[in-house]
Amino acid sequence: MARTHLGTRIRENRKSKNLSQKDLASLAGISASYLNLIEHNRRSIAGKTLIALAKGLGIDAQTLSEGMDTSLIDRVKRSGLKMRGFAIETDRSAEFAARFPGFARLIARLQDQVDQQEQQLTALADQMHHDPFFAEAMHLMLSNITTIRSTAEILANETDVPIDVARRFMDNLRDEANRLSTTVSDVLEHFEPSSETQSMTQGTLSFEALLEQNNHFLTDLEYKTTSADALIENTDGDSADRDKLRASINSYVDMAHRLPIDPFMEQAKQVGYDPLVLAQMLNTDISSICFRLAHMPTDADVPKFGLLQCDGSGAVLYRKQLSTFNLPRFGGACALWPVYRCMSQTGQPVSAFLDMPTGERFYTFSISYPVAPPQIGMPAQNESIMLFTANYELLANANFAALPQLAVGLQCTVCPRPNCTARRDAYLLGKS
Amino acid sequence: MTESAKQLVLVVEDEPAQAELLRYNLEKNGWRVVCVDSGDDALLMYRETMPDLVILDWMLPHLSGIEVCSEIRKNENGAHVPILMLTARGQEEDRLRGIDVGADDFIVKPYSVADLMERVARNLIVN
Numbered sequence: 001m002a003r004t005h006l007g008t009r010i011r012e013n014r015k016s017k018n019l020s021q022k023d024l025a026s027l028a029g030i031s032a033s034y035l036n037l038i039e040h041n042r043r044s045i046a047g048k049t050l051i052a053l054a055k056g057l058g059i060d061a062q063t064l065s066e067g068m069d070t071s072l073i074d075r076v077k078r079s080g081l082k083m084r085g086f087a088i089e090t091d092r093s094a095e096f097a098a099r100f101p102g103f104a105r106l107i108a109r110l111q112d113q114v115d116q117q118e119q120q121l122t123a124l125a126d127q128m129h130h131d132p133f134f135a136e137a138m139h140l141m142l143s144n145i146t147t148i149r150s151t152a153e154i155l156a157n158e159t160d161v162p163i164d165v166a167r168r169f170m171d172n173l174r175d176e177a178n179r180l181s182t183t184v185s186d187v188l189e190h191f192e193p194s195s196e197t198q199s200m201t202q203g204t205l206s207f208e209a210l211l212e213q214n215n216h217f218l219t220d221l222e223y224k225t226t227s228a229d230a231l232i233e234n235t236d237g238d239s240a241d242r243d244k245l246r247a248s249i250n251s252y253v254d255m256a257h258r259l260p261i262d263p264f265m266e267q268a269k270q271v272g273y274d275p276l277v278l279a280q281m282l283n284t285d286i287s288s289i290c291f292r293l294a295h296m297p298t299d300a301d302v303p304k305f306g307l308l309q310c311d312g313s314g315a316v317l318y319r320k321q322l323s324t325f326n327l328p329r330f331g332g333a334c335a336l337w338p339v340y341r342c343m344s345q346t347g348q349p350v351s352a353f354l355d356m357p358t359g360e361r362f363y364t365f366s367i368s369y370p371v372a373p374p375q376i377g378m379p380a381q382n383e384s385i386m387l388f389t390a391n392y393e394l395l396a397n398a399n400f401a402a403l404p405q406l407a408v409g410l411q412c413t414v415c416p417r418p419n420c421t422a423r424r425d426a427y428l429l430g431k432s
Numbered sequence: 433m434t435e436s437a438k439q440l441v442l443v444v445e446d447e448p449a450q451a452e453l454l455r456y457n458l459e460k461n462g463w464r465v466v467c468v469d470s471g472d473d474a475l476l477m478y479r480e481t482m483p484d485l486v487i488l489d490w491m492l493p494h495l496s497g498i499e500v501c502s503e504i505r506k507n508e509n510g511a512h513v514p515i516l517m518l519t520a521r522g523q524e525e526d527r528l529r530g531i532d533v534g535a536d537d538f539i540v541k542p543y544s545v546a547d548l549m550e551r552v553a554r555n556l557i558v559n
Contacts, residue, residue, distance in 0.1 A: 139491055139541075142520040146542040147449045153545055154456070165456065172449040358491070359498035416493040 006050075007041035009064060013057045014039075016094060027056030063098060071233075073097050075108035082114075132326045136414040137187045144180040148173060207248040208319075216320055217297050221249070222256045252295070258284065259292045265302070268293065272396020273303055275365055275387065276349060286349075286367055290387045294320050303391035306362075308339055312382050324360050325388060328411055335422040336408045338366040339386035346370060346382050353405045354388070357416055363392035363403075439556055442483035443467045444474040444500060445518070446492050454487060457545050458552065471495025475503055478510065485556055486510075490519035490530075498533055505534035514555035518543075 014024050025035040029052055037043040038053075045053070046065075054061035073094045080088035089096075097104035151169045154161060161169070210231070211218070220226035228249040232242060259282065271277040273293060279286045287309070294307035306325050309318040319327040327333065338350045349367040356362070368384035392400070409415025412425035441458050445451040446469040455465045468477050471492045478486070486504065490497040497517055504510035517535045527538055537551055 136491075139520040142541040143447055143450060147447065147453060149542050150453045150457075150545045151449070154453075168452070172452065176449055357494070357496060359496035359502075416491075418493060 006045070006065065007039045007043075010035075010053055010057070011039040013059065013064070013094070016091060017057060019057075024053065024056050028052035059098075072101075072104055072108050075111045076104050079107050079111040079114075082111075132328075132410040132414045133190055134187065135326075137183055137190075140183050141180060141187075144176045144183065147176045148180070151176075207245050210245075210249075211295075211320070215298050216295050217261075218252060218256075218295075219297075221253055222261050228253055255288060255291050255295070259288065261292075261296065264292055265296060268296075269301075273305075273394065274396060275367075285369070287369060287383070287385050290365070290367075290385050291318075293387060301394065303389045303394040305387050305389045307388075308333075308337075308386045310339055310384055312343065314340060317383065322388070322390065324358075324390060325356075325362055326410055333411050334408045334415065335424065336406055336420075337386060338364055338406070339384050342366045342368045343382060343384050344368075346380065351399075351403055353392075353403055354408045355405055357409050360390060361392075361405075362388045362390050363395060363400075364388040438462060438464045439484040440464045440466065440481060441552065442474065442477055442481065442486045444469075444471065444486065444488045444492065444497070446470060446489060450489075453545070454548075457549060461549050461553070463552070463556075471497070471500040474500050478504055482509075483513065485552060486513060486515045487552070488515055488517050488535075490517055498529065501530070501535050502533040516548075516551060516555065 010024075014021070019027075021035050021039070022032045025032040028035070028049065030049060034043065035053075038045055038049075050065060051061045054064040057064065076097055077090050077093035080086075080090040080093065151173050155166065155169055155173075218231075221228070221231070228246060231249055232246055264282075267281060268278060271281065275286055275289045275293065278289045278293075282289070290305075290307060294305045296302055296305075298304065304322060305320075306322040306327070307318065307320040308316065308327050311317055314333075316328065321327050337354070338352050342348065342350045346368045349365060351363070351365050354362045354364055364386055365388075366384060366386040368382050370380060371383050372381040374380060389395070407417060409417055409420075412420075412423050413427065415423075416427055417423075441463045443451055443454045443458070443465060445454060445467065448469070451467045451469065455467055458465045466477055466481055466483070468474050472495055474486075474488070474492075475495075477483075488497045488500055492500070495503075497519075501515050501517065504513065504515065514536045515534065516537045516539055517530050518539050518541060519530070520541045530538060536555055539548055539551060
């Protein structure tokens with residue numbers, strides 16, 4: 001269980017009792033500046049000073065020394081804060097947890113379950129928000145409803161509609177109602193979960209949810225103020241899910257360790273966020289650079305990168321979406337994306353602009369790289385990665401004008417582009 | 433008022449039933465209407481007719497409403513023509529994107545006909 005440093009515990013206890021540093025220092029017979037050093041864990045204490053401080057705080061010296069599981073107190077406190085209208089004494093959470101540890105653990109456990117269910121709901125809502133099929137279907141349904149509503153308004157309220165126009169409107173009503181019911185059926189079918197999908201999503205969902213909750217930048221891991229184990233500690237799910245989550249978090253920690261964010265940000269800005277130059281400059285592999293670029297703190301001057309990593313079959317290994325560039329979870333994306341094309345040219349980077357049917361434009365950088373040493377008689381094992389951003393004005397690339405501009409989509413079922421040679425599925429929403 | 437003196441509205445909508453409804457309501461309110469069902473045709477028709485107002489669906493096949501709006505503003509002597517975008521995307525970021533490329537107003541589906549007509553009238557008067 002997570003335990004805090006003694007100085008931090010003293011500070012928390014002092015604050016919970018609304019004592020100033022000066023007050024507590026005075027009660028303990030030490031100077032306020034010395035207490036300040038203790039609270040910031042810059043001086044270790046024991047013996048007389050510890051007893052004096054514990055006395056000043058009105059708690060047992062041993063309890064103060066050994067500490068209490070602060071995560072337990074926090075969870076009890078959070079549970080109380082969430083239950084508005086009950087006048088719960090949240091300022092006495094530490095005291096409650098100390099006096100009734102069993103009840104405190106029960107409350108914390110229940111709170112964990114509530115938190116977990118909220119996270120699942122958020123993840124599901126997010127999944128729906130980023131699902132290109134669902135977004136397109138919603139657009140179509142709203143168009144159908146608009147037509148039905150407007151036509152009904154005219155037929156119900158206007159007495160002078162010519163008979164031939166009224167008949168056409170009636171036909172439109174019937175057609176739009178039929179289309180609406182078809183689209184609704186498609187949506188229901190789309191969300192019918194297969195067992196394979198469910199088992200695949202659980203582990204990756206929790207890491208994706210964790211990243212999305214933190215804007216894809218895990219500050220505590222970057223600056224080593226927490227460990228992977230501490231992050232995983234409160235996660236529910238079976239051991240396989242937790243192992244997947246642990247592996248994902250460990251990869252993140254490895255990236256943060258090999259490419260510390262502060263110097264990286266400076267170097268990246270200097271070279272206009274060019275992955276190739278950064279890889280040479282930092283003497284590391286290109287995929288690590290791409291991952292690092294996709295996980296930087298959010299700032300107006302920093303381009304926001306999305307990322308897609310695939311194996312040789314095109315299966316998605318990792319994805320970071322942008323709000324305007326949704327990525328499929330299980331493959332099936334537009335075959336024209338350079339992340340697939342570059343697989344035939346291992347080690348050869350490809351830069352291109354992607355123009356979406358919605359008008360959005362993205363700069364992309366893609367490259368394929370080997371993931372296993374070559375063996376005679378065995379096929380090469382490659383992965384490919386695509387980094388993309390809509391903030392290409394922040395990048396340094398003198399050859400923007402020479403880059404290919406590819407008219408692509410997200411996936412065939414939601415792409416209205418006519419006469420596409422790469423189309424493998426029909427546009428499901430009936431507009432092509 | 434003679435037919436040619438009436439103000440002209442260009443409707444860009446790929447859903448035929450929607451387009452028909454818009455035409456019916458606009459004409460009933462005294463405006464002339466031309467309808468096209470794609471972004472490419474919208475640009476051609478714009479050049480040909482120089483309408484007084486454009487109603488533009490956001491989601492169009494091939495060339496999107498955003499692209500058409502941007503093109504009219506930049507290249508078609510359309511710096512001042514009112515452009516109303518029909519969209520099912522009510523989110524703030526979409527609205528900001530539309531404003532960035534020069535849309536004057538947004539009508540989020542499902543809208544009411546009365547509201548749409550009022551906004552058309554208001555934008556034509558302002559213009």
